[in-house]
Amino acid sequence: MNWLQWLVWGFSGTVILTSILAASQGFGMTRMNIPYLLGTIFTPSRDKAKLIGFLLHFANGWIFALIYVAMFHAFGLATWWFGALIGIIQAIFVLTMLLPIMPALHPRMANEQYGPTVVRQLEPPGFLGLHYGIRTPISVLIAHAIFGVILGAFYVVK
Amino acid sequence: MSTEPPKIQDYAIIGDGRSAALISNRGSIDWLCWPRFDSPSIFGAILDPEVGGSWSIRPERERKVSRRYLDNTNVLETTFACDSLKIVLTDFMSVTSEQNKQNRLWPEHELVRQVRCEGGDADVIVEFNPRLGYGRIAPKIDRVGKLGWRFGLGTHVYTLRADGDLDCFKQSSSMGTLAKLRLKAGKSIAFSLNFSEEGPAVLPPLGNSAAERLQLTSDWWRVWIAQSNYCGPYERHVVRSALVLKLLSYAPSGAIVAAPTTSLPERVGGDLNWDYRFAWLRDAAFTVHTLFGLGYKDDAKAFVNWLLHATNLTRPQLRVTYDVFGERPLRECELQHFSGHRGSRPVRIGNAASEQSQLDIYGEVVEAVCYFFGKEEPDHEMQKMLRQYGEYVCDHWTEPDNGMWEERDKLRHYTHSRLMCWVTLDRLIEMHQCGRIRGFSIDKFRKQRAAIRREIEEHAWSKKLGAYAQACGDDVVDASILLLAYHRFEDASSDRMQQSHARIRQRLVPRLGLVHRNEQSKNRREGAFALCSFWETDFLAHCGRADEAHEVYEAVLTFANDVGLFAEEIDPETGDALGNFPQAFTHLGVINAALTLRDIEEGGNSMRRTS
Numbered sequence: 046m047n048w049l050q051w052l053v054w055g056f057s058g059t060v061i062l063t064s065i066l067a068a069s070q071g072f073g074m075t076r077m078n079i080p081y082l083l084g085t086i087f088t089p090s091r092d093k094a095k096l097i098g099f100l101l102h103f104a105n106g107w108i109f110a111l112i113y114v115a116m117f118h119a120f121g122l123a124t125w126w127f128g129a130l131i132g133i134i135q136a137i138f139v140l141t142m143l144l145p146i147m148p149a150l151h152p153r154m155a156n157e158q159y160g161p162t163v164v165r166q167l168e169p170p171g172f173l174g175l176h177y178g179i180r181t182p183i184s185v186l187i188a189h190a191i192f193g194v195i196l197g198a199f200y201v202v203k
Numbered sequence: 204m205s206t207e208p209p210k211i212q213d214y215a216i217i218g219d220g221r222s223a224a225l226i227s228n229r230g231s232i233d234w235l236c237w238p239r240f241d242s243p244s245i246f247g248a249i250l251d252p253e254v255g256g257s258w259s260i261r262p263e264r265e266r267k268v269s270r271r272y273l274d275n276t277n278v279l280e281t282t283f284a285c286d287s288l289k290i291v292l293t294d295f296m297s298v299t300s301e302q303n304k305q306n307r308l309w310p311e312h313e314l315v316r317q318v319r320c321e322g323g324d325a326d327v328i329v330e331f332n333p334r335l336g337y338g339r340i341a342p343k344i345d346r347v348g349k350l351g352w353r354f355g356l357g358t359h360v361y362t363l364r365a366d367g368d369l370d371c372f373k374q375s376s377s378m379g380t381l382a383k384l385r386l387k388a389g390k391s392i393a394f395s396l397n398f399s400e401e402g403p404a405v406l407p408p409l410g411n412s413a414a415e416r417l418q419l420t421s422d423w424w425r426v427w428i429a430q431s432n433y434c435g436p437y438e439r440h441v442v443r444s445a446l447v448l449k450l451l452s453y454a455p456s457g458a459i460v461a462a463p464t465t466s467l468p469e470r471v472g473g474d475l476n477w478d479y480r481f482a483w484l485r486d487a488a489f490t491v492h493t494l495f496g497l498g499y500k501d502d503a504k505a506f507v508n509w510l511l512h513a514t515n516l517t518r519p520q521l522r523v524t525y526d527v528f529g530e531r532p533l534r535e536c537e538l539q540h541f542s543g544h545r546g547s548r549p550v551r552i553g554n555a556a557s558e559q560s561q562l563d564i565y566g567e568v569v570e571a572v573c574y575f576f577g578k579e580e581p582d583h584e585m586q587k588m589l590r591q592y593g594e595y596v597c598d599h600w601t602e603p604d605n606g607m608w609e610e611r612d613k614l615r616h617y618t619h620s621r622l623m624c625w626v627t628l629d630r631l632i633e634m635h636q637c638g639r640i641r642g643f644s645i646d647k648f649r650k651q652r653a654a655i656r657r658e659i660e661e662h663a664w665s666k667k668l669g670a671y672a673q674a675c676g677d678d679v680v681d682a683s684i685l686l687l688a689y690h691r692f693e694d695a696s697s698d699r700m701q702q703s704h705a706r707i708r709q710r711l712v713p714r715l716g717l718v719h720r721n722e723q724s725k726n727r728r729e730g731a732f733a734l735c736s737f738w739e740t741d742f743l744a745h746c747g748r749a750d751e752a753h754e755v756y757e758a759v760l761t762f763a764n765d766v767g768l769f770a771e772e773i774d775p776e777t778g779d780a781l782g783n784f785p786q787a788f789t790h791l792g793v794i795n796a797a798l799t800l801r802d803i804e805e806g807g808n809s810m811r812r813t814s
Contacts, residue, residue, distance in 0.1 A: 073357040078402035090305040157348030161406040166308045168404035178358045
């Protein structure tokens with residue numbers, strides 16, 4: 046495994062993924078804000094949460110990139126389309142499995158069964174993240190596919 | 204309940220330093236724009252009761268209404284009373300300190316309405332009828348389990364929650380959602396409307412948590428008011444006006460919008476309907492005087508920083524208005540689908556005045572900045588900016604413009620514009636003499652200042668009127684002439700100023716305390732311009748007629764509504780409020796005139812004269 050390439054392209058992919066999601070927010074496609082969601086696990090302060098979440102998000106990017114790299118090595122294949130395919134699979138997993146169970150994982154997220162409490166006040170994302178905007182799945186899919194494209198296109202399996 | 208739509212003075216305001224809502228004395232929110240003052244409306248019934256949208260909470264049976272703000276806050280309390288039964292409606296937008304926001308999740312915007320029943324059981328009607336995009340979109344409202352009712356547009360999401368059961372909400376074809384609640388004596392129910400666009404919404408719980416947010420909100424307003432050092436006459440009115448100004452300031456940038464509304468008419472049924480949800484440079488000097496005069500140095504600093512940021516891109520040319528982030532306001536257009544407030548069409552959004560030429564604003568900005576820096580020396584960049592304004596005025600003061608009243612018919616050589624060009628150069632020369640600014644030809648500025656003085660004294664003085672006229676060479680009476688004394692161009696007790704005031708009294712004062720801005724506005728059957736009454740107060744105080752000044756001031760205060768708010772104008776016949784509401788310029792006038800009266804009473808000169 047090429048550790049330097051993993052670090053460089055994992056970081057680059059995360060930068061692009063974050064930029065796509067931030068741009069989607071800016072253009073009114075989604076309210077999905079991953080750094081904010083991650084950060085509020087640790088603090089209720091909006092500003093601090095964004096900063097902590099941003100750092101965690103990059104750490105996550107490297108961890109996920111490691112999984113992508115492991116897949117490239119397992120299949121002996123690292124191409125842009127294979128990276129994109131893994132990205133789409135990951136996005137589908139996030140949208141259909143992870144987001145709906147977020148209220149159970151996140152200590153500050155409210156859920157539809159019990160309503161908000163003093164601690165749990167964050168709006169849950171719902172199935173496919175649709176509570177954060179009807180176009181949320183599209184931006185999540187595109188962002189993850191491009192994350193995979195970058196890793197697949199530039200990571201070299203030796 | 205009356206079927207007549209509420210009048211302008213029937214409204215009160217609540218806000219969170221980013222947006223504001225107007226609530227009628229019938230318990231209906233008829234105006235709310237989120238997330239900013241100039242965003243499209245969610246509730247716009249004030250401009251069209253049929254399609255604008257509203258959120259009403261009221262008793263089923265008609266009751267006597269009284270309103271007040273909780274002491275030193277912008278938390279509104281409306282009481283509907285009948286015999287021993289009382290229904291108390293408390294409305295506020297949640298605000299708290301940045302420090303408190305570090306310890307808890309806090310919604311981007313939240314409006315809380317708490318209704319409490321005292322002295323017996325009562326039926327309360329709740330009608331929730333949001334219309335997004337200035338009434339164009341009737342949103343589909345979805346139930347989201349225990350998270351309440353949700354609707355949205357794009358990534359804007361609105362959530363309505365209550366600490367009672369919202370299942371009793373019935374979808375009605377024309378009126379959105381409707382509920383009838385039975386409230387037992389001593390019980391209360393709270394509603395929270397929440398807005399989010401930045402990220403996942405924060406949905407604060409109700410019950411005790413809503414009571415805590417009410418306390419935090421009240422505390423925040425009270426802490427802010429406690430920073431004021433005002434001690435003098437008419438304190439109640441000064442405090443209310445300061446609270447209005449704070450409501451109209453956009454906290455993230457420091458800008459202060461002229462009013463939170465658009466197209467409330469200057470003549471009911473007429474077409475003098477403008478969008479005031481922007482910041483006017485004209486208010487700058489007045490605003491800085493006021494904030495400093497009350498001791499709000501941080502707010503004054505925030506405002507001046509906004510001023511410098513906003514003007515940075517266009518200087519040395521200045522725009523008349525900017526949005527809260529210093530950008531060009533929306534292009535003016537008409538909302539044809541709105542019938543207008545009490546039939547006053549058209550309803551406009553955006554403001555074409557931003558493209559006008561108004562030379563007086565240079566004087567306003569220079570005076571505000573000079574006042575702000577006081578005895579300190581402005582930094583290099585600031586000095587450069589001030590020099591540029593001085594040079595611009597030297598090159599352009601002879602040109603006609605649209606003037607401070609933003610007349611759209613033709614350009615004129617307005618006396619007030621000349622005066623403010625004189626102020627620009629006068630204040631810069633003063634600063635130069637004190638060694639606070641360098642790098643320009645003092646002789647050139649002195650020469651131009653003298654030329655402007657000559658122009659005003661020779662051409663703005665009308666022999667026919669025996670008074671200063673609105674513009675050089677004409678014979679129109681205009682209340683802005685009183686500002687010749689305010690800005691120290693001429694002494695208030697001079698013969699010319701006394702004669703000019705007498706002419707204003709004769710032609711522009713329909714009754715004590717009310718002053719039309721000029722003869723054109725009087726002929727157009729507009730109301731009296733409330734700010735002009737405060738100019739007259741100031742003028743009388745400065746020419747040694749303090750008793751008359753108090754009389755005028757007290758007379759105009761009687762035209763405030765039941766919770767102390769002023770619009771832009773006042774109908775001289777009915778006393779009704781006219782124009783956008785509440786109006787920052789008018790409330791600045793309330794405070795400035797009170798400061799002058801206080802200073803004169805204390806035997807000193809008024810604040811601005813010693814600056």
